[in-house]
Structures are given as C-alpha cells and as structure tokens.
Amino acid sequence: MRTDPLCGLARVFTAAVLAVVMDCAMTSAGAAEPAAASTATTSATPRASRHALIIGLGRYQQDPARPVGALDGVTHDMRSARQMARALQVPDANITELRDEQASRAGVQAALSALAQRVAAGDRVFVYWTGHGSRFHDPQAGGCVETLIPWDLKDFTHAEFARMLRPLGDKADKLMVVYDACHSGSVAAARPASRALGVAMLQAKTSGVSEACAQPSNVRTRSMESALSAAGMGLGDVVHISSSRPDELSFDNPQTGGLATTALRRCLMGEARDLDGSGAISADELVRCAQAQVEQAMRGATDITPQHLVVTGNRGFVPALFAAAPPVAPVPAPVVAPVVVPVTAPVAAPTPAPVPAPVATPAPVRATPGDILAQVHAQRDHKRSLKVTASAQRLRIDRDPLDLMLVSDRPGHVYVAMAGTDGVSMTLLFPNELDSDNRIAAGQQLWLPRPSWRVVAGGPPGLDRLLVMVTDGPRDWRALRGQRAGPFLAPLLDQRGRSQLQALLGQQAGPCVQGACSDAFASALLDVEEVR
Numbered sequence: 001m002r003t004d005p006l007c008g009l010a011r012v013f014t015a016a017v018l019a020v021v022m023d024c025a026m027t028s029a030g031a032a033e034p035a036a037a038s039t040a041t042t043s044a045t046p047r048a049s050r051h052a053l054i055i056g057l058g059r060y061q062q063d064p065a066r067p068v069g070a071l072d073g074v075t076h077d078m079r080s081a082r083q084m085a086r087a088l089q090v091p092d093a094n095i096t097e098l099r100d101e102q103a104s105r106a107g108v109q110a111a112l113s114a115l116a117q118r119v120a121a122g123d124r125v126f127v128y129w130t131g132h133g134s135r136f137h138d139p140q141a142g143g144c145v146e147t148l149i150p151w152d153l154k155d156f157t158h159a160e161f162a163r164m165l166r167p168l169g170d171k172a173d174k175l176m177v178v179y180d181a182c183h184s185g186s187v188a189a190a191r192p193a194s195r196a197l198g199v200a201m202l203q204a205k206t207s208g209v210s211e212a213c214a215q216p217s218n219v220r221t222r223s224m225e226s227a228l229s230a231a232g233m234g235l236g237d238v239v240h241i242s243s244s245r246p247d248e249l250s251f252d253n254p255q256t257g258g259l260a261t262t263a264l265r266r267c268l269m270g271e272a273r274d275l276d277g278s279g280a281i282s283a284d285e286l287v288r289c290a291q292a293q294v295e296q297a298m299r300g301a302t303d304i305t306p307q308h309l310v311v312t313g314n315r316g317f318v319p320a321l322f323a324a325a326p327p328v329a330p331v332p333a334p335v336v337a338p339v340v341v342p343v344t345a346p347v348a349a350p351t352p353a354p355v356p357a358p359v360a361t362p363a364p365v366r367a368t369p370g371d372i373l374a375q376v377h378a379q380r381d382h383k384r385s386l387k388v389t390a391s392a393q394r395l396r397i398d399r400d401p402l403d404l405m406l407v408s409d410r411p412g413h414v415y416v417a418m419a420g421t422d423g424v425s426m427t428l429l430f431p432n433e434l435d436s437d438n439r440i441a442a443g444q445q446l447w448l449p450r451p452s453w454r455v456v457a458g459g460p461p462g463l464d465r466l467l468v469m470v471t472d473g474p475r476d477w478r479a480l481r482g483q484r485a486g487p488f489l490a491p492l493l494d495q496r497g498r499s500q501l502q503a504l505l506g507q508q509a510g511p512c513v514q515g516a517c518s519d520a521f522a523s524a525l526l527d528v529e530e531v532r
Contacts, residue, residue, distance in 0.1 A: 044086060044087050044088070044089050044320060045089060045511070046086070046089055046090065046091035046092075047089045047090075047091070047507075047511075047512035047517065047519075048091065048094070048512050048513055048514050048517055049120070049122065049123040049124060049512055049517050049518055049519060050085075050088060050089045050090040050091065050094060050123065050124050050125075050126070051090060051094045051095075051115060051118065051119055051123060051124070051125045051126070052081075052085035052088070052090040052094065052095045052096070052125070052126040052127070052128070053096050053098070053111055053112065053115050053125075053126075053127050053128070054078060054081040054082060054085065054095065054096070054097045054098070054128045055097075055098045055103050055108060055111075055127075055128065055129045055130070055131070056074045056075075056077055056078045056081070056097070056098070056099050056100070056103070056129075056130045056131065057071070057074065057100060057103055057130065057131030057132065057149065057150065057151060058070060058071045058072065058073075058074030058075060058099075058100060058131070059100045059101075059151075060100075060132070060149065060151055060153060061101075061151055061152050061153055063153055066153055068132055068149060068153065069132075069203065071130075071131065071132065071203060071205060071252045071254075072203075072252070072254035073203075073252040073253050073254045073255070073256065073257040073258055074099075074130050074131065074252070074257070074258075075257075076253075076255075076256050076257030076261075076262070077130040077180060077257040077258050077261045078097065078099065078130070079257075080257055080261050080262060080264075080265040081128040081130070081178075081261065081265075082095060082097070083265055083268075083269060084126070084128070084178075084264060084265050084268050084269075085126055085128075087268045087269055087320055088124070088126050088176070088268075088319055088320045089320060090126060094118075096111055096114075096115065098111055100151055101151050102151075103131075103150050103151050104150055104151045104152040104154075105150045105152055105154040105156070107150075107151075108150055108156070108164075109164060112127075112164045112165070112167075112168070113167075115168065116167035116168050116171065119168060119171050119172055120171065120516065120518070121171050121173075121518070121520070122172075122173045122381065122472050122518025122519065122520035123171070123172055123173060123518065124172060124173055124174045124175075124176070124519070125168050125172045125174075125175045125176070126176045126178075127165065127168075127175070127176070127177045127178070128177075128178045128179070128180075129148055129178070129179040129180070129181065130179070130180040130181065130205075130257075130258055130261060131148065131149060131180075131181055131205065132149045132181060132205055133146060133147060133148055133149065133179075133181035133182050133205065133250075134146075134147045134149055134155060135147065135213040136213060137213050138157075141159075144213035145157050145158070145159070146158050146246070148161060148179065148181060149181075157227075158226075158227035159227045159230060159231070161227070162227035162228045162230065162231040162233065163231045165177065165228070165231070165233070166231045166232060166233055169228075169233040169234075169237060169238060170233075170383075172237065173237065173381045173518065173519065173520035174237055174238075174239065174314075174317060174379075174381075175233075175237060175238050175239070176238075176239045176240075176241075176283075176317075176319060177238065177239070177240045177241070178240075178241045178242075178261075178264065179241075179242055179243065180205065180243040180250060180258040180260045180261045181205045181243065181250060182204065182205050182243065182244045182248060182249050182250035182307070202251040202252065202253055202259075202304075203251065203252045203254070204249040204250070204251060204252075205243070205249070205250045205251065205252050205258065228240065228313070234382050234383065235312070235313040235314060236313075236314050236380075236382035237314065237381060237382050237383065238313040238314065239283045239311065239312075239313045239314050239315075239317045239319070240311070240312045240313050241264070241283070241287060241309060241310070241311050242309065242310045242312075243258060243259075243260030243261070243307060243309060244260070244307035244308060244309070244310070245307070245308050245310055248307045248308060249304075249307060250307050251298075251304075251307065253297075259294050259297055259298070259307065260290065260294060260307065260309055262293070262297070263289075263290035263291070263293030263294050263297070263309075264286070264287075264290045264309075266290075266293055267286050267289035267290045267293065268286060268319065268320070271289060271293070272285055272286050272288075272289040273285065273289065274495075274499075275288070276366050276367045276371070277366055277367045277495065277498070278367035278371060278372050278375050278498060278502070279367075279372060279495065279497075279498025279499040279500075279501060279502045280318040280375060280498075280499065280502040280503075280506075281318065281319075282315065282316050282317065282318055282375070283311050283313075283314065283315050283316070283317045283318075283319060284311060284315040284316065286311075286319060287309050287310075287311040290309050291306075291308065291309050294306050294307060294309065314378060316375055316378035316379075317378065317379065318375070318379055318502065318506065367498075368419065368423055368424075369419035369420070369423070369424065369425065369426040369465075369493060370419040370423075370463075370465040372419070372426070372493075372498060372501065372502070373417060373419050373426075373465055373466075373467040373525065374465075374525060375502070376467060376469075376502065376505050376506065376523070377467055377523050377524075377525045379506055379521075380469075380521055380522055380523040381520045381521065381522060384408075384409060384410065384470075384520070384521075384522035385408070385409040385522065386406065386407075386408050386409070386468065386470050386522035386523060386524050387406070387407045387408075387524070388404055388405070388406050388466075388468045388524040388526060389404070389405045390402070390403070390404055390466075390526060390528055391403035391404070391405075392528075393528060393529060394528070394529045394530075394531050395457035395528060395529070395530050395531070396457060396530075396531060396532070397457045397458060397459040397460075397461065397530050397531065397532055398456070398457065398458060398459070399456075399457065400456070400457050401449075401454050401455060401456050401457075402449070402454075402455045402456070402457065402528065403447065403448070403449070404416070404447070404448045404466075404468065405445060405446070405447050405448075406440065406445070406446045406447075406448065406468060406470070407443065407444070407445055407446075408440050408442060408443075408444070408470040408522060409442060409443070409522070410442045410470070410522075411439070411440060411441050411442050412439075412440060412470040412471050412472055412521070412522075413438050413439060413440070413470065413471045413472075413473070413474045413475070414430065414431075414438045414439070414440050414446065414448075414468070414469070414470055415428070415430065415431070415438065415467075415468070415469040415471065415475060415477065415505070416428070416429045416430040416448060416466060416467070416468050416469075417429065417466070417467045417469075417505075418464055418465070418466050418467075419464065419465040419466075419467075420464060421459065421460050421461065421462030421463060421464055421530050422460060422462070423462075424493075425490065426490060426491055426493060426501075427485060427488050427489070427490050428477060428480070428482075428488060428489045428490070428491065429448075429449075429455060429488060430448055430449070431477060432453070432487040432488050432489070433484075433487040433488075434452050434453045434487040435449070435450050435452055435453060435487075440470060453487065457530045458530075459530055459532075460530070461529075461530055461531055461532060462529070462530060463527045463528070463529050463530075464527065464528045464529075464530060465525065465526075465527050466525070466526050466527070466528060467523060467524075467525055468523060468524045468525075468526075469505065469521050469522070469523045470521060470522045470523070471508065471519075471520075471521035472508065472516075472518035472519070472520050472521065473508025473509065473517060473518060473519065474508060474509050475504055475505060475507075475508060475509055476504055476509035476510075477489065477504065479504065479509075480497075480500060480501060480504060481496070481497050481500055482497070506519065507519045
C-alpha cells in the first residue's frame with residue numbers, strides 16, 4: 001500500500017466537519033518518531049486461563065504375572081513438569097498432580113474429567129505423563145497398539161487416552177500433551193533394558209511389550225497422532241510431544257529424571273532459540289533444542305544411540321517463550337504512512353518523503369514480516385470461524401482502495417496488520433488513531449476501512465499479506481514499540497520488536513488473575529496483489 005506521508009495536511013472527516021491535522025511520520029531529520037515504550041513482558045506471569053495435569057508413575061502395583069520395574073527418576077520428572085507448567089504460565093492453584101497409586105486407571109479418568117469441567121472455552125491446557133509404556137498386537141485394530149501403564153496396570157491405549165482428552169480439546173484454545181514413555185523393546189529381549197552412562201544407569205521406560213510388537217519398524221502401529229485424529233480432535237489446536245520414536249527406547253536417569261523431560265524443561269526455561277528470527281519460539285524449535293540436549297547427554301554411550309523426540313499436531317504453536325531481545329537494537333529504517341483518504345475532502349498530492357541517509361543494517365533474519373503474520377495466524381483457535389473477503393484480489397497502484405468485509409461467529413475485538421509488498425515493512429492498520437472502536441458482534445458484517453479513513457494501493461508491485469484477528473480480549477496495541485505512520489503504527493521489527501509483537505498479539509492486555517481472560521482468537525490470512 002502507498003507509503004507517502006501526509007505531513008501537516010488538514011483533513012475534514014465525517015459529516016460533523018471535524019478538522020483533523022495529520023502529524024507527519026517523519027521528523028525534519030528524516031528519522032521516524034518512536035511510539036510509546038512497551039509495557040509488555042516476556043516473563044511467565046501466571047494466568048488463570050492456564051491449567052495443567054501432571055501424572056507420574058515411578059512405582060506400580062505388584063503383580064507377579066506382570067512385573068513392572070520402578071523408575072527412580074520420576075521424582076525429578078514431577079519437579080521438572082511443574083517447572084514446565086509454570087513456564088507455560090499455569091498458576092500453582094491450577095496444577096493437579098497424580099503420583100503412583102493416585103494415578104490408577106480410575107484416578108486418571110477422574111482427574112481428566114474434573115479438568116474438563118474446570119476448563120473454560122479459550123483456556124490452555126498442559127497434560128504431562130511420565131512412566132512406562134507398552135505395546136501389544138490387537139487383531140481388531142489391525143496392528144500393534146501403544147499403551148500408557150497406570151499404577152494398577154490397567155493400560156490406556158492411545159485411542160482410549162485420546163478419547164478422554166477429547167472434552168479438553170473441544171473447549172481449550174490449545175492442548176499441549178507431553179509424555180515421557182516408550183513402547184519399544186521386548187520382555188524376552190536378550191539385551192538388558194538398562195544402560196550405563198557415566199556414573200548413571202539409564203533405564204528404558206517400557207515394560208511388557210509383546211513379541212509380536214517388539215520390532216515396530218516392521219509392524220504397523222497406532223500412534224497418538226492417529227488416535228487423536230480418530231477421536232475427532234483437530235490437530236491445529238493440539239501439540240503432542242513424545243519422548244522417542246515408536247521404534248526407540250526412552251531413557252530414565254535416576255539422578256536427574258527422563259532425558260526428554262530434563263531437556264524439555266531446560267529448553268522451555270530459556271535455553272531454546274528463535275531459529276527463524278520470528279520473535280517467538282515454536283513447538284518445533286522447542287523440540288529441536290531438546291533433541292540437541294538429549295544427544296549431548298548421551299555422548300559417550302557405546303551401545304545405544306540417542307532417542308529422538310517427536311512433535312506432531314500444530315508444530316508452529318508458540319507454547320510460552322518469546323525470544324529475548326539482543327543487547328543493541330538495530331537502527332530501523334524510516335517508516336511512512338499508508339495514504340489516508342478523507343471522505344468529504346479532495347485528496348491533495350502527497351509530498352515525497354525525504355530520502356534518509358544510508359545506515360548500517362544488521363544481518364537479515366530469515367523470517368519476513370509476512371512469515372511473522374503467518375506464525376501468529378498459526379496460534380488461532382481452529383474451532384472458530386472468521387470469514388474475511390477483500391473487495392478485489394488485485395489492486396491497481398495509486399488507484400484502488402483496500403476494502404475488507406468481516407463476519408465472525410462470536411463477538412470480540414478486531415485487529416488488522418499488513419506486511420507490505422517491499423518484504424520488510426509491517427503496519428497495524430486497525431485499530432488506529434482515527435478509528436479505535438474495534439469491537440464486533442457475532443454474525444455482524446463489519447466493513448473496513450470505515451468512512452473516516454481509507455488505504456490506497458501505493459506499490460511497489462507485489463503481494464501484501466493481511467492478518468485479520470478477532471480476539472476474545474483486547475490487545476494493548478498502543479504499547480507496541482514502533483513508529484507513527486500517520487494514524488497507523490508500524491511496529492519495530494528488530495528482534496525485541498518482533499518478540500513484543502508476538503506477545504501482544506497473542507495475549508490479551510492486563511493481568512489474568514481470575515474470571516474470564518481468554519487469549520483465544522480467530523484469524524484469517526489473505527494476500528492481495530498490487531499491480532501497475
């Protein structure tokens with residue numbers, strides 16, 4: 001869209017003939033005027049809309065017909081899981097723990113049922129399981145079936161566990177499931193299930209795998225991902241992380257806990273890196289970090305190779321972390337405003353912007369502004385409906401305005417951000433200083449821009465990417481670090497600015513201590529081409 005500034009031009013808006021003087025987005029020296037300082041934080045402030053269920057099995061009911069070994073590291077896993085829940089902004093009051101005999105089949109079922117009743121629409125849920133897994137051949141299923149072993153040895157198949165998670169998935173904005181268990185190995189295997197690593201003796205987190213399923217690379221299995229899909233859960237709102245591949249062993253260190261759990265905790269507590277420079281750390285980047293930690297922990301092992309963590313579902317989901325800002329922010333390029341066209345006054349020819357002096361720029365990050373908007377879009381609640389229609393898919397530069405029509409299936413607050421055709425700029429188009437009433441009713445047709453402002457295609461030729469959001473709670477858009485571009489805000493896209501943008505768009509403004517404070521939103525992503 002056009003980026004010529006409207007400097008000091010008087011404009012008349014609305015039938016009430018309200019005179020408004022537009023401030024120029026450029027200072028006399030050509031530098032952009034910064035917006036208000038940020039009030040956003042990247043700390044894991046607890047939010048009442050977050051919940052966790054932590055299940056740990058280090059001891060099992062004794063049954064001579066089915067001996068299941070103890071896992072001494074589960075004590076450490078429980079502490080690690082609580083730390084992970086806190087990093088996911090779950091308040092202590094919303095964390096439920098089941099340990100050993102509490103985690104019987106009936107106990108787990110009751111805890112999941114109680115959690116589903118407590119969770120409100122738009123909340124986020126973290127479910128963690130550490131203990132032994134198993135696998136058996138089920139002719140009716142047509143293959144091997146993986147299980148999680150509760151205290152009383154009455155296994156949950158993946159299909160059963162997925163069905164119990166379904167009520168949570170139907171309500172939650174996002175459901176993150178982590179289990180540190182494995183389903184490989186054999187009770188009759190000649191090789192022992194424990195391995196020495198330095199001074200620690202690693203123990204495989206598997207028990208009672210039938211001979212028919214001891215070599216899962218050669219036998220069709222039923223993964224948790226397929227079980228979740230079969231249970232009718234859309235994977236866009238589910239993130240599932242398992243500690244190993246189906247044909248691998250997961251290991252428990254009695255001195256520190258499960259290797260996967262320890263690695264995930266360390267990465268979630270700050271060691272993960274924003275690999276694509278988007279300003280946020282995705283589930284995929286979290287697991288990459290944890291995998292590197294596991295491989296480092298198993299260096300020196302002679303007869304075993306590292307297990308491989310697996311993430312399925314919404315790999316682009318941002319669990320909690322936002323990338324830390326670099327010590328020194330790069331100097332941003334000057335930003336100028338999209339053209340704002342009043343309804344009742346003729347449009348004066350825009351004054352060309354002064355050419356800024358060249359400045360040294362840092363090495364470019366890989367994520368473009370369009371990529372950042374796509375990552376925010378990946379955080380949406382896929383169960384919601386938002387229909388956005390553009391008046392045209394192609395706009396002629398200097399001639400055609402941008403018009404959007406929105407219909408949401410529920411009430412909320414509307415936000416529109418645009419990544420420009422130049423591939424480096426981003427603008428928050430709505431709300432703005434001329435039009436801050438961004439509420440929408442369920443089923444209402446909302447046309448944007450409203451009559452008081454317009455956005456006209458201004459080049460260069462290429463694709464504009466538009467992200468339209470309808471959020472349950474308001475976002476503190478005025479707190480974004482950025483540059484005023486007429487009535488609009490152009491967020492700074494240094495690393496700190498990207499992190500703040502992701503945080504503010506992904507979470508409603510203000511503390512979330514009690515009551516309704518959903519961060520959930522619907523969104524639509526569309527591209528509009530600008531042509532000569």
